[in-house]
Amino acid sequence: xxxxxxxxxxxxxxxxxxxxxxxxxxxxxxxxxxxxxxxxxxxxxxxxxxxxxxxxxxxxxxxxxxxxxxxxxxxxxxxxxxxxxxxxxxxxxxxxxxxxxxxxxxxxxxxxxx
Amino acid sequence: xxxxxxxxxxxxxxxxxxxxxxxxxxxxxxxxxxxxxxxxxxxxxxxxxxxxxxxxxxxxxxxxxxxxxxxxxxxxxxxxxxxxxxxxxxxxxxxxxxxxxxxxxxxxxxxxxx
Numbered sequence: 001x002x003x004x005x006x007x008x009x010x011x012x013x014x015x016x017x018x019x020x021x022x023x024x025x026x027x028x029x030x031x032x033x034x035x036x037x038x039x040x041x042x043x044x045x046x047x048x049x050x051x052x053x054x055x056x057x058x059x060x061x062x063x064x065x066x067x068x069x070x071x072x073x074x075x076x077x078x079x080x081x082x083x084x085x086x087x088x089x090x091x092x093x094x095x096x097x098x099x100x101x102x103x104x105x106x107x108x109x110x111x112x113x114x
Numbered sequence: 115x116x117x118x119x120x121x122x123x124x125x126x127x128x129x130x131x132x133x134x135x136x137x138x139x140x141x142x143x144x145x146x147x148x149x150x151x152x153x154x155x156x157x158x159x160x161x162x163x164x165x166x167x168x169x170x171x172x173x174x175x176x177x178x179x180x181x182x183x184x185x186x187x188x189x190x191x192x193x194x195x196x197x198x199x200x201x202x203x204x205x206x207x208x209x210x211x212x213x214x215x216x217x218x219x220x221x222x223x224x225x226x227x228x
Contacts, residue, residue: 002156009154033216042118042204042219050214088156090217101172102217104149106156 003027003093006105013079014113021074021108023089030092032072033102034063037086046074046087076110084112117141118220120205126226133192135223137205144209146188147217148172148180151202163188195227 005024013019031050035043047056049065056063060077076083086109090102121136145164149157159172161180169180177199181189192199202224206217
């Protein structure tokens with residue numbers, strides 16, 4: 001099983017709808033990152049969360065890290081076709097090396113129908 | 115802007131061939147990483163390097179080796195390519211600890227081994 005679980009694995013929404021993607025671990029998360037990937041391309045950094053209870057927003061995307069630092073959510077408001085892609089969460093898990101090993105979830109494929 | 119470049123976007127090799135994947139970053143970053151990405155599995159770390167000539171095994175190093183002779187360049191080597199190494203390979207770099215600094219990704223190399 002994955003150390004970092006994302007849900008759902010895929011999501012199809014109509015343009016204008018809100019949606020949420022979750023990222024969960026049984027271990028404490030240090031440095032939780034959200035990335036977006038267009039199919040067949042590299043990862044684009046969206047946001048980083050470090051503190052329990054932290055919330056950040058950029059345009060119509062909001063990411064939160066829970067108080068226990070074991071779960072993060074990514075929320076998109078009024079989705080647009082430009083939001084389509086693969087969303088990945090990555091984190092340094094408790095017990096990892098200090099040189100920066102990131103563990104990634106398996107990704108969520110988002111499709112937005114116009 | 116940080117730029118991470120990879121030598122090829124697409125590569126087709128035959129089983130048993132020796133394959134070199136090159137990655138170059140232009141921001142003087144200490145840390146460099148090689149991942150492979152497969153559907154349903156997310157990104158998995160193959161090797162990383164925190165300094166010139168230094169390397170650490172990631173989660174799936176078997177069948178791979180790496181070389182970092184200069185700070186800006188990190189090479190991934192498949193000594194004898196096999197069909198199960200068909201995958202998307204992503205290189206990344208970061209200036210410091212993953213709990214504090216994001217990783218910057220290259221565009222990826224889609225390798226097919228026939």
